[in-house]
Amino acid sequence: MAIMRMPLERRFSDLDLMGHVNNVAYHDYLQEARFRLLAELGRETVEALPQVVARQEIDYVRPIGIGLEPLIVETWVESVGRSSYVVAYLILDSDGSLAAKARTVMVLFDEATTRSRLIPDDVRSWLESAMAEEGTDGDSRNDRLPGEAEL
Amino acid sequence: MAIMRMPLERRFSDLDLMGHVNNVAYHDYLQEARFRLLAELGRETVEALPQVVARQEIDYVRPIGIGLEPLIVETWVESVGRSSYVVAYLILDSDGSLAAKARTVMVLFDEATTRSRLIPDDVRSWLESAMAEEGTDGDSRNDRLPGEAEL
Amino acid sequence: MAIMRMPLERRFSDLDLMGHVNNVAYHDYLQEARFRLLAELGRETVEALPQVVARQEIDYVRPIGIGLEPLIVETWVESVGRSSYVVAYLILDSDGSLAAKARTVMVLFDEATTRSRLIPDDVRSWLESAMAEEGTDGDSRNDRLPGEAEL
Amino acid sequence: MAIMRMPLERRFSDLDLMGHVNNVAYHDYLQEARFRLLAELGRETVEALPQVVARQEIDYVRPIGIGLEPLIVETWVESVGRSSYVVAYLILDSDGSLAAKARTVMVLFDEATTRSRLIPDDVRSWLESAMAEEGTDGDSRNDRLPGEAEL
Numbered sequence: 001m002a003i004m005r006m007p008l009e010r011r012f013s014d015l016d017l018m019g020h021v022n023n024v025a026y027h028d029y030l031q032e033a034r035f036r037l038l039a040e041l042g043r044e045t046v047e048a049l050p051q052v053v054a055r056q057e058i059d060y061v062r063p064i065g066i067g068l069e070p071l072i073v074e075t076w077v078e079s080v081g082r083s084s085y086v087v088a089y090l091i092l093d094s095d096g097s098l099a100a101k102a103r104t105v106m107v108l109f110d111e112a113t114t115r116s117r118l119i120p121d122d123v124r125s126w127l128e129s130a131m132a133e134e135g136t137d138g139d140s141r142n143d144r145l146p147g148e149a150e151l
Numbered sequence: 152m153a154i155m156r157m158p159l160e161r162r163f164s165d166l167d168l169m170g171h172v173n174n175v176a177y178h179d180y181l182q183e184a185r186f187r188l189l190a191e192l193g194r195e196t197v198e199a200l201p202q203v204v205a206r207q208e209i210d211y212v213r214p215i216g217i218g219l220e221p222l223i224v225e226t227w228v229e230s231v232g233r234s235s236y237v238v239a240y241l242i243l244d245s246d247g248s249l250a251a252k253a254r255t256v257m258v259l260f261d262e263a264t265t266r267s268r269l270i271p272d273d274v275r276s277w278l279e280s281a282m283a284e285e286g287t288d289g290d291s292r293n294d295r296l297p298g299e300a301e302l
Numbered sequence: 303m304a305i306m307r308m309p310l311e312r313r314f315s316d317l318d319l320m321g322h323v324n325n326v327a328y329h330d331y332l333q334e335a336r337f338r339l340l341a342e343l344g345r346e347t348v349e350a351l352p353q354v355v356a357r358q359e360i361d362y363v364r365p366i367g368i369g370l371e372p373l374i375v376e377t378w379v380e381s382v383g384r385s386s387y388v389v390a391y392l393i394l395d396s397d398g399s400l401a402a403k404a405r406t407v408m409v410l411f412d413e414a415t416t417r418s419r420l421i422p423d424d425v426r427s428w429l430e431s432a433m434a435e436e437g438t439d440g441d442s443r444n445d446r447l448p449g450e451a452e453l
Numbered sequence: 454m455a456i457m458r459m460p461l462e463r464r465f466s467d468l469d470l471m472g473h474v475n476n477v478a479y480h481d482y483l484q485e486a487r488f489r490l491l492a493e494l495g496r497e498t499v500e501a502l503p504q505v506v507a508r509q510e511i512d513y514v515r516p517i518g519i520g521l522e523p524l525i526v527e528t529w530v531e532s533v534g535r536s537s538y539v540v541a542y543l544i545l546d547s548d549g550s551l552a553a554k555a556r557t558v559m560v561l562f563d564e565a566t567t568r569s570r571l572i573p574d575d576v577r578s579w580l581e582s583a584m585a586e587e588g589t590d591g592d593s594r595n596d597r598l599p600g601e602a603e604l
Contacts, residue, residue, distance in 0.1 A: 009311045012337040013330050013477060017468050023204040024182055024466060027175040028315050035314040039370060053174040057208040068341060160462045163488040164326060164481050168317050175315060179466050186465040190521060219492060325506040326484055329477040355476040359510040 002132050004037050007070035014066075021064040026091060027056065030102055033073040034087055041126045049123060051108045054084065058102035062093070069094035077130040083108050083116040085127050153283050155188050158221035165217075172215040177242060178207065181253055184224040185238055192277045200274060202259045205235065209253035213244070220245035228281040234259050234267040236278050304434050306339050309372035316368075323366040328393060329358065332404055335375040336389055343428045351425060353410045356386065360404035364395070371396035379432040385410050385418040387429050455585050457490050460523035467519075474517040479544060480509065483555055486526040487540055494579045502576060504561045507537065511555035515546070522547035530583040536561050536569040538580050 008029055016022035064071065071094060078088040084107045091100040110117040119127070159180055167173035215222065223243040230237045235258045242251040261268040270278070310331055318324035366373065373396060380390040386409045393402040412419040421429070461482055469475035517524065524547060531541040537560045544553040563570040572580070 011330060011334050013333060013469070013475065015470050016466070017470065017472055019470055022182075022466065023207065024175065024178040027178045028313060031173075031175055031315060032313050036370065052214065053211055055208070055210050056174065057206070059206050060204055063203065068338065162481060162485050164318070164324065164484060166319050167315070168319065168321055170319055173315065179464060182466060183464050187521065219489065324484075325509065326477065326480040329480045333475075333477055354516065355513055357510070357512050358476065359508070361508050362506055365505065 002130065003074050003076045004033075004040060004130070005072060005074050006033060006036055008032060008073050009070050010064070010067060012066065019065065021066075023060060026058060026060070026100055026102070029071065029073055029091055030056070030058070030089055030104060033075040033089055034104060034106075037075045037077075037087065037130060041130060049108055049120075050111050051106050053104055054107040055105040056102065058100055060100050062097060062099050064091075064093055064099050067094055071099070072096070076132040077127050078103065078132070080119065080124055080127045080131070083118055085119065088132075153281065154225050154227045155184075155191060155281070156223060156225050157184060157187055159183060159224050160221050161215070161218060163217065170216065172217075174211060177209060177211070177251055177253070180222065180224055180242055181207070181209070181240055181255060184226040184240055185255060185257075188226045188228075188238065188281060192281060200259055200271075201262050202257050204255055205258040206256040207253065209251055211251050213248060213250050215242075215244055215250050218245055222250070223247070227283040228278050229254065229283070231270065231275055231278045231282070234269055236270070239283075304432065305376050305378045306335075306342060306432070307374060307376050308335060308338055310334060310375050311372050312366070312369060314368065321367065323368075325362060328360060328362070328402055328404070331373065331375060331393055332358070332360070332391055332406060335377040335391055336406060336408075339377045339379075339389065339432060343432060351410055351422075352413050353408050355406055356409040357407040358404065360402055362402050363400050364402075366393075366395055366401050369396055373401070374398070378434040379429050380405065380434070382421065382426055382429045382433070385420055387421065390434075455583065456527050456529045457486075457493060457583070458525060458527050459486060459489055461485060461526050462523050463517070463520060465519065472518065474519075476513060479511060479513070479553055479555070482524065482526060482544060483509070483511070483542055483557060486528040486542055487557060487559075490528045490530075490540065490583060494583060502561055502573075503564050504559050506557055507560040508558040509555065511553055513553050515550060515552050517544075517546055517552050520547055524552070525549070529585040530580050531556065531585070533572065533577055533580045533584070536571055538572065541585075 010021065014021045014025035014028070072092040074090040074092065076088055078086040080086075084105055087104045087106065089100075089102045089104075090098060091102070093099045108117050108119055108123075109115060161172065165172045165176035165179070222245060225241040225243065227239055228236055229239040235256055238255045238257060240251075240253045240255075241249060242253070244250045259268050259270055259274075260266060312323065316323045316327035316330070374394040376392040376394065378390055380388040382388075386407055389406045389408060391402075391404045391406075392400060393404070395401045410419050410421055410425075411417060463474065467474045467478035467481070525545040527543040527545065529541055531539040533539075537558055540557045540559065542553075542555045542557075543551060544555070546552045561570050561572055561576075562568060
């Protein structure tokens, strides 16, 4: 599957005083994209696993105004570690121009001990199926994301 | 003034399905803290200047549940550049335990050209008055924040 | 045009602790529907006029869960007065079942005096073009809405 | 206890494009006030009971701007029926002027059958303790609320 490309509706309530989509609303978009990515991967498997958002980083590239055409969010799994994985995103305005790029670190945890836990094999394979290819596209995207040193 | 320490009310609507303050709501807290910091510094001066959020990063350290006691948000200016400045935050649960640490890069821009602009001297001095001291406290806080290499 | 029937995406963030779309989110849906109705009618004309929400009433008929299929919101102008008009809505779940019915009273005002003002003729004709027909459909819908006595 | 009078913080994110607290945010305030009223009444008893919002109505009396002083929300139980009860509210701006008045109908239901259920005696007595007195204050407040005919 690699990169999931999903349309996402703006809402009037996403705007702030300045008439732009407020910086907080972008995180709502990221959450929605992540939710749909997990649903796509088989919610029963991935969502049923207790996990938390451990870290987020976002670069706002260009402001987004209101509009009836949906935004486009591209979402993929960037890496899978022992107990965590990284989801990466590009938020594109309806004309295709880059509006923001972001990353989320998700950590699986054990509800009994509330400590992080290993990613089970079946979940790992789901997640790996959503990793972006190392091809031209993947490379150019990585260039547009904050470098590894930042994580 | 250095570090501004403000109580901030949680709302029932900040909770998600899991019964914790949702990761998106933290960004609402950061915006609120930043808004009040700027108000404290003299809104006329700083808020009147067109500026945008250019980057945010947040580490979620410990989940926050619902509660009637306010959270505490500590906010300060970490650095002031030529056309941008960095606001840093600690979000503490009502018992004082660290729940999240975050940073926002703000960039001033010129409305006519929509390009970044130099921070005027009077704004710079306001912002510098909100920079945290380099003392013990400042040091230990910096230790708890993502290192410089990450920015 | 009469009744506008629009699909509307749910978001994960619309859910509350109970796993249902929170009662507050319904008002976000109403605002969005109203916004799109006005956009459809020619935003330049209607949105440019200063107006405020004067009253809202909503009956929650059946809870809404999460889902990837959009909700359907039916929106129309129920009546046009001298300085106010009434927008009516049905929120339908993605399977077509009625989830909520609502009404908003909008009032036009004059920015200089901040008092209500007469609806100009051109706006009135736009609004009237969005009034639901008095046919079978209109009748049955009215039956499903709170009666006139309630307004 | 009768009328509960609670301060409630505005947030920058409650504002919309027009610089006023958006109509949707008022419903967040109502939910928060209801949540705190139930917490005050003994959350274990009342909140543990499955209940849903069945109806809401709100009159927006005067716009609310941003401000660092909290709003005041007055909340009380207006009536208790067999399986439902009505919560009434006044939202006051920080200067004490009336900004909105509202009512919510809550219905208790049985999770097994998903049908409405009788209010148990202990809950009824909690709720009745939050009913406003029939004194001068109560009377004048009722005058400021939409009349019974509207419900």
